[in-house]
Amino acid sequence: MSLSQKTCTPCQGRIPPLSITEAEALLAQAPGWGLLHHGTQLERRFPFKSFDTALAFVNRVGDLAEEEGHHPDISFGWGYANVLFYTHKISGLHENDFIMAAKVNDLYTDEVT
Numbered sequence: 001m002s003l004s005q006k007t008c009t010p011c012q013g014r015i016p017p018l019s020i021t022e023a024e025a026l027l028a029q030a031p032g033w034g035l036l037h038h039g040t041q042l043e044r045r046f047p048f049k050s051f052d053t054a055l056a057f058v059n060r061v062g063d064l065a066e067e068e069g070h071h072p073d074i075s076f077g078w079g080y081a082n083v084l085f086y087t088h089k090i091s092g093l094h095e096n097d098f099i100m101a102a103k104v105n106d107l108y109t110d111e112v113t
Helices: 020-027 051-068 095-112
Strands: 034-036 041-047 073-077 080-085
Touching: 020 034, 020 095, 041 095, 051 073, 051 080, 051 095, 080 095
Parallel strands: none
Antiparallel strands: 034 041, 041 080, 073 080
């Protein structure tokens, strides 16, 4: 099953974050995303042609985050949106972060096509 077909599961903490090797393996299923801070965060910058298209995308990402119960840090402005995922409770990455990255990629594809 692809990551974008999965649903986030609640993370209660008390589990180790993904290792860098595990994160790199999942990264292959989230094109365009990059690992930051020694593999503890996942980020992608999305380009847009205007402020309003960036804002519409950010709102769709926010709606998705509410549905999945897994929330990113987002910054945006004219022509771009940066989306950053990591699991706060474990101070690192969880499969949920990659599920969300794949789903955000799908939103972006829908937005620009």
